[in-house]
Amino acid sequence: MKYLPLLGPVTLIIIWFLLYQIGIASPLIIPHPFDVFVALLNEFISDNNILSHILLTIYRTIVSFLLACLIGIPLGLSMGYTLRIYKTFEFIVDFFRSIPPIALFPLFMLFLGIGELSKLGVPFYGCVLVIIINSMYGVVNSSDLRRLVGKVYGFNKRQIFTKIVFPDALPQIFVGLRTAISLALVLTIVVEMFIGSENGLGKKIYDYHLLFDTPEMYAAIIITGIIGFTLNKGFIKIEQKIVHWKGK
Amino acid sequence: MNEKITIQNISKTFIQKNKSIKVLNNISFDFNDGEFVSIFGPNGCGKTTLLNIICGITHPDSGSISLNNNQVNVGIVFQDYLQSLLPWKTCIDNICFPLEAEKNDLSKEDLRKIATQLLDELNIQLPVTNYPYQLSGGQKQLTCIVRSLIKKPKLLLLDEPFASLDYQTRLLLQDTIQEIWIKAGVTVVFISHEIDEAIYLSDRLILLSKRPAEIKKIFDIPFIRLRTLSLYNNNDFLHLRSEVLEKFKQEVNT
Numbered sequence: 001m002k003y004l005p006l007l008g009p010v011t012l013i014i015i016w017f018l019l020y021q022i023g024i025a026s027p028l029i030i031p032h033p034f035d036v037f038v039a040l041l042n043e044f045i046s047d048n049n050i051l052s053h054i055l056l057t058i059y060r061t062i063v064s065f066l067l068a069c070l071i072g073i074p075l076g077l078s079m080g081y082t083l084r085i086y087k088t089f090e091f092i093v094d095f096f097r098s099i100p101p102i103a104l105f106p107l108f109m110l111f112l113g114i115g116e117l118s119k120l121g122v123p124f125y126g127c128v129l130v131i132i133i134n135s136m137y138g139v140v141n142s143s144d145l146r147r148l149v150g151k152v153y154g155f156n157k158r159q160i161f162t163k164i165v166f167p168d169a170l171p172q173i174f175v176g177l178r179t180a181i182s183l184a185l186v187l188t189i190v191v192e193m194f195i196g197s198e199n200g201l202g203k204k205i206y207d208y209h210l211l212f213d214t215p216e217m218y219a220a221i222i223i224t225g226i227i228g229f230t231l232n233k234g235f236i237k238i239e240q241k242i243v244h245w246k247g248k
Numbered sequence: 249m250n251e252k253i254t255i256q257n258i259s260k261t262f263i264q265k266n267k268s269i270k271v272l273n274n275i276s277f278d279f280n281d282g283e284f285v286s287i288f289g290p291n292g293c294g295k296t297t298l299l300n301i302i303c304g305i306t307h308p309d310s311g312s313i314s315l316n317n318n319q320v321n322v323g324i325v326f327q328d329y330l331q332s333l334l335p336w337k338t339c340i341d342n343i344c345f346p347l348e349a350e351k352n353d354l355s356k357e358d359l360r361k362i363a364t365q366l367l368d369e370l371n372i373q374l375p376v377t378n379y380p381y382q383l384s385g386g387q388k389q390l391t392c393i394v395r396s397l398i399k400k401p402k403l404l405l406l407d408e409p410f411a412s413l414d415y416q417t418r419l420l421l422q423d424t425i426q427e428i429w430i431k432a433g434v435t436v437v438f439i440s441h442e443i444d445e446a447i448y449l450s451d452r453l454i455l456l457s458k459r460p461a462e463i464k465k466i467f468d469i470p471f472i473r474l475r476t477l478s479l480y481n482n483n484d485f486l487h488l489r490s491e492v493l494e495k496f497k498q499e500v501n502t
Contacts, residue, residue: 145331152303152324153346153399163348167336245335248381 031215039215040222050204050223057188057201058227064123065184072131072180073173079132080139080169081161093132101126101187105195114196122195123187127180134176138169171246174239181235185228201227253279253403253435258311260297270460271297272308277454277463279403279435286438286446288492289456289464290500295439298461299324299405302437315403323396323434327408329388333380339387340364340376343395366398370428386417390424397432404429406438410445419477422448426475443496447489448479455492457499465495 016033024030043050079086079093101122108125112118142165150160192202201224208217239246260272271294279285287295300306302313303322315322326332333342343366344359354362367374372394380388389409396404406425410418426449429436440446446453453467469488471479479485 143331145326145328146334148305149324149326149332150349151305152322153349155349159349163345164334167334170336243336245379245381248335 028212028214031218035215036218036222039213040219043216043219043223050220053199053201053204054223054227056199057185057192057224060119060188060192060200061123061181061184061227061231064120064188065127065181067120068124068127068131068180068184069177072128072176073135076132076135076173076176077139077166077169080136080142081165086136093129097129097133102190105191109195118195119188119191119197119200122191123184126183126187130180130183131173131176134179135169135173138172138176139165141172142168171243174243174246178232178235178239181231182228185224185231189224252281252314254314255302256312256314258298258301258308258313260294260301260306260308272301273460273462275311275461275463277466279437280451282433282435284429284436284438284449284451286440286450286453287456288440288443288446288453288496289461290458290496293456293459294461295456296407298456299407299437299439302403303405321399321401322403322405323399323401324405325389325392325396325407325409327411329385329392329409329412330380332392333388335380337379338376339374339378339380339383339391342380342391343367343376343398345395346399363394363398366394370394370397370431372424372428384417385413386421389413389421393425393428397428397434402435404432404434404436406436408439408441411441418445423477425449426473430473443489443492444480447485447492448475453492455495455499458502464499467492 013033016030019025020027020030020032042048075089079089104125105122108118108121112121146164146168147160150164155163188200189202189205191197192200193206194202197203201220204220205217205224208214208220254277256276258272258275259270261268261270263269275298277285287298289295297306301308302315303324334345337345340360340363341356343363347354347359347362364376367376372390374387374391374394375383380391383391389412393406393409409425410421413421422445438446438449447467447469450469453469455464455467456462457464467488471482471485
């Protein structure tokens with residue numbers, strides 16, 4: 001049982017190796033797993049500065065995510081709690097939610113330039129909508145009976161919100177946050193690839209791609225995967241600690 | 249100050265899809281201090297509406313309730329204990345939760361002390377540091393019951409508190425409620441769908457009519473306290489039970 005989680009990755013590498021062996025595609029597309037492993041090590045040993053790229057990508061992911069939390073959670077909560085605010089913003093949120101953030105790249109470049117701002121802006125935009133919607137539904141779906149309990153025991157409107165509705169909405173808010181942090185990484189990478197970036201993992205992946213350094217490209221992709229995986233797992237840990245009652 | 253709780257000429261009509269539905273019609277009742285009163289009636293006759301009016305959630309169209317003026321201090325226990333408890337708080341913090349509404353400088357520890365004291369007074373043991381999801385159904389409802397008493401209310405409203413519990417737990421909690429009621433000295437309004445339960449626990453039983461609900465009949469239930477389960481086999485009990493059921497059937501069939 002203990003080693004079961006390792007079975008998947010090992011199988012994947014074996015299949016990869018077999019595909020390489022039967023030569024189904026050119027090594028430019030599917031390189032030898034060992035070459036990729038060497039490239040991965042090499043990234044950290046050589047003076048490629050991979051660490052600073054990694055840190056920059058993580059920095060952009062986290063900052064855009066945090067900004068999105070700062071705006072998205074209060075807005076989503078108030079939309080869920082107040083019908084008038086909900087009615088005011090419902091159309092806007094639903095409309096912009098339907099536009100893939102990537103389609104707005106050109107606009108972001110026009111407004112925010114090709115500097116750091118648009119690199120934060122795009123992931124922020126993608127995240128903030130997810131966070132708004134989940135925070136909103138957290139409130140909308142919070143228990144009516146619990147609010148009633150608050151009312152009967154003499155809590156005022158503000159207290160009912162802070163002591164009952166908000167904690168009740170937390171599990172759903174966390175669903176939004178977890179989706180958003182993964183999305184933030186995805187969008188950060190895409191932005192780094194295509195908005196004239198000079199650094200970041202996305203830029204690395206794109207450069208290796210242009211130079212046909214396939215093993216190095218795979219290595220950078222694997223690093224990205226590890227970051228995403230760690231963020232997600234870390235978030236689940238935090239979630240289990242804070243909303244420990246969820247699903248029980 | 250022993251001010252009696254009375255309800256006078258309560259009427260309520262709801263408007264739904266442009267149709268007005270009269271739910272309560274001119275209901276008056278005087279509660280004796282510390283009395284256990286059950287309300288029994290056909291499905292959908294307006295029992296819960298009456299309860300909501302008594303605890304101040306719903307306002308009646310006419311009539312009045314004499315409870316310490318505006319600041320209504322009532323405790324209430326709902327059927328759905330899962331939705332009624334706060335899952336992010338431990339059992340003891342759920343019990344003292346109503347106290348958080350008041351503006352005072354009491355710390356969390358002070359509040360917990362008040363709750364522990366109440367548990368001692370009522371002689372109730374609960375795993376107080378557990379979260380609701382770590383409690384059994386009976387323990388959850390018991391937590392709700394103790395919580396409803398934390399502000400020392402004059403009136404305790406029980407809205408089918410046993411309806412979601414299994415039979416064994418039900419019997420157990422019936423007796424627990426009886427003991428709590430005696431110790432707390434509070435007036436209880438108990439809504440039930442179970443005629444045995446209602447008679448077993450009450451001093452008086454109010455039979456409501458179909459909608460719009462009026463008081464059909466008030467039964468006095470004279471059996472001495474402390475009542476035990478053997479009462480269920482008592483001839484007077486069975487006689488009273490059939491009398492109530494007879495009236496109830498008349499009401500449902502007309």
